Amino acid sequence: MPLVKDYVVPPPSNPPFHKQSVEVPGTRKPGQTGHYRNAVWGLLTSQTPGAIVTLDRIFEIGFKAGKDTDFLGHRPLISTNPVKFANRYVWQTWGQVDERRRFIGSALSLMFSTGELGGESLRLWGFGRRIGLVKWQIIDFALHAYSKVGVSLYDTLGKDSVEYIIDHAHLSIVFSTPDHLPTLLKAKPKTPMLKIIVSIDALTPESKAILTQWGQAVGVKVMELSEVEALGKANLMEPIRAKPEQLASICYTSGTTSNPKGALLTHEMLALSTQSNLYGLPLPDDAIVLSYLPLAHIYERIAELACVLCGARIGYFTGDPLRLLEDAQILKPHFMPSVPRVLNRIYQAANTAGNVPGLRGAIFRRAVQAKMEALRSTGAVTNALWDRLVFRRIQAVLGGRILLVSSGSAPIHNEVLDFLKIALACDIVEGYGMTETCATGSKSFVGDPTGSGTVGPPQVVNELKMVDVPAMNYTSNDQPHPRGELCVRGANCITAYYKDEKNTRETVDEEGWLHTGDVAELDSQGRFKIVDRVKNIMKLAQGEYVALEKIENTYSSSPLVSQLYVHGDGLQSYLLAVVVPDPVQFAVIATSAMGTKVSVEDASALGAACRDEKVKEAVLGVLNGEAKRAGLKGFESIKRIHITLEPFTIENNTLTPTLKIRRKDAYNMYKTELDGLYALGEPSSGNGGIKL
Numbered sequence: 001m002p003l004v005k006d007y008v009v010p011p012p013s014n015p016p017f018h019k020q021s022v023e024v025p026g027t028r029k030p031g032q033t034g035h036y037r038n039a040v041w042g043l044l045t046s047q048t049p050g051a052i053v054t055l056d057r058i059f060e061i062g063f064k065a066g067k068d069t070d071f072l073g074h075r076p077l078i079s080t081n082p083v084k085f086a087n088r089y090v091w092q093t094w095g096q097v098d099e100r101r102r103f104i105g106s107a108l109s110l111m112f113s114t115g116e117l118g119g120e121s122l123r124l125w126g127f128g129r130r131i132g133l134v135k136w137q138i139i140d141f142a143l144h145a146y147s148k149v150g151v152s153l154y155d156t157l158g159k160d161s162v163e164y165i166i167d168h169a170h171l172s173i174v175f176s177t178p179d180h181l182p183t184l185l186k187a188k189p190k191t192p193m194l195k196i197i198v199s200i201d202a203l204t205p206e207s208k209a210i211l212t213q214w215g216q217a218v219g220v221k222v223m224e225l226s227e228v229e230a231l232g233k234a235n236l237m238e239p240i241r242a243k244p245e246q247l248a249s250i251c252y253t254s255g256t257t258s259n260p261k262g263a264l265l266t267h268e269m270l271a272l273s274t275q276s277n278l279y280g281l282p283l284p285d286d287a288i289v290l291s292y293l294p295l296a297h298i299y300e301r302i303a304e305l306a307c308v309l310c311g312a313r314i315g316y317f318t319g320d321p322l323r324l325l326e327d328a329q330i331l332k333p334h335f336m337p338s339v340p341r342v343l344n345r346i347y348q349a350a351n352t353a354g355n356v357p358g359l360r361g362a363i364f365r366r367a368v369q370a371k372m373e374a375l376r377s378t379g380a381v382t383n384a385l386w387d388r389l390v391f392r393r394i395q396a397v398l399g400g401r402i403l404l405v406s407s408g409s410a411p412i413h414n415e416v417l418d419f420l421k422i423a424l425a426c427d428i429v430e431g432y433g434m435t436e437t438c439a440t441g442s443k444s445f446v447g448d449p450t451g452s453g454t455v456g457p458p459q460v461v462n463e464l465k466m467v468d469v470p471a472m473n474y475t476s477n478d479q480p481h482p483r484g485e486l487c488v489r490g491a492n493c494i495t496a497y498y499k500d501e502k503n504t505r506e507t508v509d510e511e512g513w514l515h516t517g518d519v520a521e522l523d524s525q526g527r528f529k530i531v532d533r534v535k536n537i538m539k540l541a542q543g544e545y546v547a548l549e550k551i552e553n554t555y556s557s558s559p560l561v562s563q564l565y566v567h568g569d570g571l572q573s574y575l576l577a578v579v580v581p582d583p584v585q586f587a588v589i590a591t592s593a594m595g596t597k598v599s600v601e602d603a604s605a606l607g608a609a610c611r612d613e614k615v616k617e618a619v620l621g622v623l624n625g626e627a628k629r630a631g632l633k634g635f636e637s638i639k640r641i642h643i644t645l646e647p648f649t650i651e652n653n654t655l656t657p658t659l660k661i662r663r664k665d666a667y668n669m670y671k672t673e674l675d676g677l678y679a680l681g682e683p684s685s686g687n688g689g690i691k692l
Helices: 055-065 094-113 133-145 159-168 178-186 205-218 225-234 267-276 298-309 321-331 340-354 358-378 384-396 414-424 501-507 548-555 583-594 603-611 613-630 663-669 671-679
Strands: 021-023 036-038 070-074 077-080 083-085 090-093 122-127 149-152 173-176 196-199 221-224 247-252 262-266 288-291 313-316 335-338 404-407 427-432 462-467 483-490 514-522 528-533 537-539 545-547 561-567 575-581 638-643
Touching (some): 070 094, 094 225, 133 149, 173 178, 196 225, 247 267, 262 267, 288 321, 340 358, 340 404, 340 414, 358 384, 404 414, 462 514, 528 548, 548 561, 663 671
Parallel strands (some): 070 313, 122 149, 335 404
C-alpha cells in the first residue's frame, strides 16, 4: 500500500528555472500559440501510474498517518460575552473524524433511501460563518465517502443568491450555522424542495424550540448535527465507493454581475487537481496548516485536500479576522494558503515598522538590501544573521515556523512577494486557477529567483495556450513575448455549467479548451504572467478602451492603497476612483498636506482629511506616480478621487466572497459621490486632476 509521503513530489534538486514549460510540437496554429506543458513532470492524467481519481481515496491515503494522530483542530469558544477563545488548539484525530464522517454519511443515505429527502442526491453545505469549520470539513468528507453531491454556498452570497442556488440545484437539505437558520426558513416559500435544515452547532433549548416550531409552520424539519450523527450511528452503513466520472460538487461561482454559475466538478477533476498541487511541495512530514479562507472557496478546498492527502494537520482560525495573527502565533503553522489582501497588509505593517529614521531603520534597510540581492541571484530566502537580528519579529507574526505561503485569487505585486519571502524567510508561491479548473492551472516554482510577478509554468495536470485578442492588440506574435487570452485544458477542467448551455458554450470550446477571460504573457523562462482581463473592458467617450481590473491592480500596488475601485462612464473621457487608504500611510500624507498632525488613532481627524482637497491632491499625486511607474496611458489614469475610510466588504455586498469588486454594487454605494465628481466637468491638467 502506498504511503502518504509517496504522493508528495519534492522540488527537483536542480530546477530548470531557465525553461519551466515546453511547447508540444505541432500544436501551433494561426491566431494562437502552441500548447505548453510543465517542463519537469510532464502531464498528469487518470492513466498516469499512481494517479488518484476519487476524493474518498484521498481521505484513505491520509488516514495512513494513523487513527490516533491529530488531524483537525480549532480553538474552543470559552466565552460569548465578551467573546473569548482558548489559548490552545484542541484536536480531533483521524480516527474520530473517520467515525463522524461515517455517521453523517450513513444518516444522509438513510434519509434519501426512505424518501425523507426525496430522490435528489444534492445538498447544500458550508452555509455559515467560520466558527464550526471543523464540522464543515467532516460533512464534506461524508459526502465524498457516501457518493453524494455537495453544493457549496458562501455565507455572504446574499438572500437572492441563496434562494437561487437552492432552487437551481434542487436542494432538499441544508447544513448551516445557527445564525443563518432564520434566513433559510424565510426562504422556504421560494424553495419548496427544501425539507431539512441542519444546524452545524448546538442550539440553545429556547432557540431549538422556536426554530422547530417555525420550521413546522413552513414545512421544514430543523435538526442539529448531533442528531444527524446519532441517526447515522444507529443505522451505520458502509461507505459507497466513488467512481472517477461521478459528480462530486456543484461549485457556484460568485459572479460580479449576474446569477452564480454552477461549475460541475467530478471526483476525478478534484482528485487530480489535489494530486497536481503536491508536485514541488516542500512540506515536512508533520506539517501543520492554518486555514482561514472559506472552505466553499475552491482554492482553499484544494489546498486542504492536498494537506489531507499528505497527512498534515489542519488548524482552523477562530472566524474573526482580527484574531488571525493570534491564531497563527498559537498554532505555529508550516503552511498558510493566503490571498493578496492579507499579504499586502503584512507587507505594509512590516515595512512601516522597520523603515524608520535612525540606526534601527538603517539596519533594517541594509538587511532588506542584502537579503534581496541574495534572493534575486540565488533564490535564497534565509540568512542566519539578518533573520536573527532584523526579521525574527516579523516571522513571529505567523508563529515563527512558516515554511510555505501560497497566494491565489487575485494578482499581487512582485515587490510585495519578494519582500515577504525575505522577511518571513519562507517560500511563497503564486498560482493561477479558477473554480472551473478546480483552482489549478499554473504555479510558480519554489526557489525561482525571478519568479515573483508571474504565476509560473503549467501545473502537471494542465496544458496552457494563448489565443489572440485583436481588439486589445494582444497577439501570439507579440515581441518580445507572445500574449493573448489564456486557455486551459486538462483533466481538472469543467466540461459544463449546471443547466446553463449558454455560458458553457461561451466558456468551453469544442476541443475542450476553457477560455479564462484573462490575458497572459509567456516570458522567456516559460512562465506565464497575467497582464489584463478580456472582460470588464469599457470604452470612454473618445473611443479608447480601458481594462478596469488592470488599472485597479496597478494602483493597488501602492502601500497607500488598502482598496480601490475604478469607475468609468461611456459618456465621459476620463476615469474616477474610490480610494480606501491604509490608515497609517494616509495619516502621514494627511499630516504633510494639511500642515497639522493627523494621528492614525484619531478617527475624526482621518475622516476630515478624507474631505480635504489638499489631501485629495496629495493622494492623487501618489497614485499618479504609481501609474507613471507602471506605464499607464493618460486615458488610463485616474483623474479624480473620492476618499473613504469605509472598506468594500462582503457584508455590504461590494465584494464577492473571493474578494473581487462587485462593480455595480460598488458604484451604487458611491453613486452620489462619483456622479458629483463627473458633474464638476473636465478636470484641468495643472493641478493633478483635482478641481479646487
